[in-house]
Amino acid sequence: MRRFGMHCVTLIALLTLPILHTGCVAVAAVGAGAGAYAVMRGSLDSHVQAGFEETLIAVRTALPRTGLVKVKELSDQHSAKLTFRDAVDTRITLQLTEQTRDLTEVRIRVGAMGNESRSIQILQAIHRSLEGEQ
Secondary structure (H helix, E strand, C coil): CCCHHHHHHHHHHHHHHHHHHHHHEEECCCCCCEEEEECCCCCEEEECCCCCCHHHHHHHHHHHCCCCCEEEEECCCCEEEEEEECCCCCCEEEEEEEEEEEEEEEEECCCCCEEEEHHHHHHHHHHHCCCCCC
C-alpha cells in the first residue's frame, strides 16, 4: 500500500509540473467521438484519427457550413495553416500537421486570446465532417 501511495504522489507531481511551467492549461474530453483535447495559451490542441489530406478536406468543408469564411490558406504535403473570419470579423486560425499516415494534429485558435467553447464547436464540426455528417 505504501508503494502505491508513492506512485500516486509521483504521478501527481509529474502531471502538475507542466501546468506550473506553461501557465493556464485545461484538459478535457469532447463528447461523441471528438476525442481528447488540451487548451494551452488560448489554443485548443487535438489529434484526429484521420490522414492529413482527409482532415484538410474536412476543415475546408465543415467550417464554411458553420458560417466561417476562409480568407487564407497555406499548405504543403504535411501541414496547413488556414485562416477564417466569422460574422463579427473574429479571426479563427487552424493549423494541421501530419503526425502519421492516419493521425493529424489539429490546433485551433479563436481570436487573440482564444475561446475554448468556440474552438470545441469547430473541432466537433470537423469530426462530424470526417464522419460524413452534415
